[in-house]
Amino acid sequence: MRDAYSVETVRAAERELMARLPPGTLMKRAAAGLAAACAGTLGRVRGRVYGSRVVLLVGSGDNGGDALFAGAYLARRGAGVTAVLLSPERAHGAGLAALRSAGGRAVAAPGAVVEGAPVDLPALLGRADLVLDGIVGIGGRGGLRPDAVEVWDVVRDAGVPVVAVDLPSGVDADTGEVRGVAVRATATVTFGAHKPGLLLAPAREHAGAVHLVDIGLGPYLAGTAPVARAPRHADVARLLPGPSAESDKYRRGVTGVAAGSARYPGAAVLAVAGALRGGAGAVRYAGPAADAVVARFPETLVSAGPPSAAGRVQAWVVGPGLGDDRAARETVRDVLAARVPVLVDADGLRLVDVERVRSRTAPTLLTPHAGEAAALLDGVPREEVESARLSSARELARRYRATVLLKGSTTVIAGPEEGPVLVNPTGTGWLATAGSGDVLSGLVGSLLAAGLSARDAAAVGAYLHGLAGRRAAPLAVATDVADALRPVWRDVAEGPRRPPRGREEGARGET
Numbered sequence: 001m002r003d004a005y006s007v008e009t010v011r012a013a014e015r016e017l018m019a020r021l022p023p024g025t026l027m028k029r030a031a032a033g034l035a036a037a038c039a040g041t042l043g044r045v046r047g048r049v050y051g052s053r054v055v056l057l058v059g060s061g062d063n064g065g066d067a068l069f070a071g072a073y074l075a076r077r078g079a080g081v082t083a084v085l086l087s088p089e090r091a092h093g094a095g096l097a098a099l100r101s102a103g104g105r106a107v108a109a110p111g112a113v114v115e116g117a118p119v120d121l122p123a124l125l126g127r128a129d130l131v132l133d134g135i136v137g138i139g140g141r142g143g144l145r146p147d148a149v150e151v152w153d154v155v156r157d158a159g160v161p162v163v164a165v166d167l168p169s170g171v172d173a174d175t176g177e178v179r180g181v182a183v184r185a186t187a188t189v190t191f192g193a194h195k196p197g198l199l200l201a202p203a204r205e206h207a208g209a210v211h212l213v214d215i216g217l218g219p220y221l222a223g224t225a226p227v228a229r230a231p232r233h234a235d236v237a238r239l240l241p242g243p244s245a246e247s248d249k250y251r252r253g254v255t256g257v258a259a260g261s262a263r264y265p266g267a268a269v270l271a272v273a274g275a276l277r278g279g280a281g282a283v284r285y286a287g288p289a290a291d292a293v294v295a296r297f298p299e300t301l302v303s304a305g306p307p308s309a310a311g312r313v314q315a316w317v318v319g320p321g322l323g324d325d326r327a328a329r330e331t332v333r334d335v336l337a338a339r340v341p342v343l344v345d346a347d348g349l350r351l352v353d354v355e356r357v358r359s360r361t362a363p364t365l366l367t368p369h370a371g372e373a374a375a376l377l378d379g380v381p382r383e384e385v386e387s388a389r390l391s392s393a394r395e396l397a398r399r400y401r402a403t404v405l406l407k408g409s410t411t412v413i414a415g416p417e418e419g420p421v422l423v424n425p426t427g428t429g430w431l432a433t434a435g436s437g438d439v440l441s442g443l444v445g446s447l448l449a450a451g452l453s454a455r456d457a458a459a460v461g462a463y464l465h466g467l468a469g470r471r472a473a474p475l476a477v478a479t480d481v482a483d484a485l486r487p488v489w490r491d492v493a494e495g496p497r498r499p500p501r502g503r504e505e506g507a508r509g510e511t
């Protein structure tokens with residue numbers, strides 16, 4: 001698991017560690033790691049550090065201090081380093097002195113000049129090979145301030161690679177929210193621990209490839225809970241269900257699918273397609289699209305009556321393409337009355353009664369996209385859910401006393417109890433295609449039937465579905481995603497072969 005800790009927790013751990021070390025040690029460790037990563041980037045873009053041109057954007061806090069010390073390292077290796085100070089009178093003193101004694105120079109940002117000729121920022125950046133964003137880190141509030149926006153606009157237009165120091169300036173470290181303008185980095189070098197914002201959209205889209213620099217916080221974080229955890233290949237591989245020597249199809253679990261309608265038979269077919277690839281031994285379909293399901297998947301056990309009359313299952317999936325008529329409503333009620341885990345998706349989410357879900361004794365898993373989640377949260381704006389995924393999923397899980405898998409650019413999973421939210425690291429925008437959510441609900445339902453907890457089934461399902469989307473891209477349609485589940489499952493199960501860069505977990509980058 002990749003664990004992300006709140007700013008408060010990171011600061012507390014830093015305080016404890018700092019108390020045991022000579023002053024300035026942590027910043028020097030951070031800066032050394034940052035400089036090494038920057039040297040690597042310069043090696044790639046310029047061939048070497050010596051003779052390259054580096055611009056530091058330096059704010060008024062310790063984040064700017066990190067940039068200045070890293071700049072000093074690079075200057076000692078022969079880079080031409082210029083620090084652009086957003087608040088010259090408050091820039092980190094020791095960092096500034098280190099940069100100057102290493103041969104670097106500092107200039108005031110255009111908005112900060114009180115007298116004298118302002119620096120020609122476009123010209124400076126036009127010659128730069130690399131920019132370090134040390135405007136603001138975990139001490140930031142809200143988006144970039146106007147003076148920082150002015151500088152960032154020039155950097156962005158220059159198209160120079162940007163390494164963000166600790167976090168892209170302007171993003172919210174704890175929530176992943178971006179209120180206003182924020183830096184977009186090629187890479188982010190973060191210190192001590194991941195911050196939730198580095199795992200969560202929209203902020204994670206600003207971070208580029210994320211490198212974690214160990215500054216020795218590990219022992220001081222050990223006893224504290226992360227806010228968010230992102231599974232890796234090995235975590236998922238451990239949870240994949242598989243037949244044992246004594247297995248038969250019933251012992252492997254039977255998935256029930258109550259989906260589709262005369263109007264939307266395809267949703268039933270796609271949910272069954274996912275369910276057939278989730279590790280259960282059999283899939284029962286109950287509903288009006290039985291003919292379409294059997295025509296495509298003859299291995300499905302079908303019936304046209306209510307789900308409760310379909311025979312035993314170990315988990316139900318209800319909702320995709322169900323419509324919202326009386327029959328749909330009854331189907332949802334019938335399934336929720338079952339004493340097995342139930343996944344509710346799509347139309348099912350419009351028909352669930354909160355008290356009925358809360359009173360269930362078997363696990364319930366809700367799988368809304370942002371629009372559905374917004375409706376379940378009494379009609380808050382969809383954008384509000386999209387910008388605050390973590391708290392939205394948590395709130396929904398708390399209200400419904402259920403596990404929630406909130407789909408979208410970052411899929412997050414929250415359980416009814418307190419504890420870390422899971423963040424899915426796989427996926428691609430190509431999954432935003434009609435019916436791919438139906439495949440996911442079938443897949444996760446099958447993992448539930450195979451015996452995984454709601455949280456594990458959601459995490460494994462989202463992870464595999466995201467990989468399948470990448471494998472089927474470009475131009476993936478939902479059936480391609482379902483077809484890609486088998487090879488993706490095999491890859492994860494076979495691990496630990498390092499996936500080709502750009503296709504797997506590390507595509508957004510982490511080292």
Ligand SMILES: NC(=O)C1=CN([C@@H]2O[C@H](COP(=O)(O)OP(=O)(O)OC[C@H]3O[C@@H](n4cnc5c(N)ncnc54)[C@H](OP(=O)(O)O)[C@@H]3O)[C@@H](O)[C@H]2O)[C@@H](O)CC1
Binds near residue numbers: 136
């Ligand atoms: N602690 C440690 O041991 C270690 C910490 N380390 C490093 O320290 C960083 C944290 O440093 P920090 O606490 O000094 O805060 P920081 O992120 O520099 O920002 C504060 C300044 O930003 C300003 N500002 C605020 N919002 C803004 C905005 N939207 N747009 C623009 N400006 C904004 C705000 O201004 P003010 O409100 O005071 O006017 C304030 O002066 C951390 O991220 C890591 O890099 C590493 O060296 C490892 C060891």
Ligand SMILES: Nc1ncnc2c1ncn2[C@@H]1O[C@H](COP(=O)(O)OP(=O)(O)O)[C@@H](O)[C@H]1O
Binds near residue numbers: 438
């Ligand atoms: N921008 C995106 N990036 C990554 N994944 C996405 C994005 N948009 C949607 N998805 C994924 O695509 C699937 C779409 O599901 P859903 O919204 O239920 O569509 P449908 O109802 O058509 O099946 C979900 O798994 C979701 O996480």
Ligand SMILES: [K+]
Binds near residue numbers: 168
């Ligand atoms: K920064």
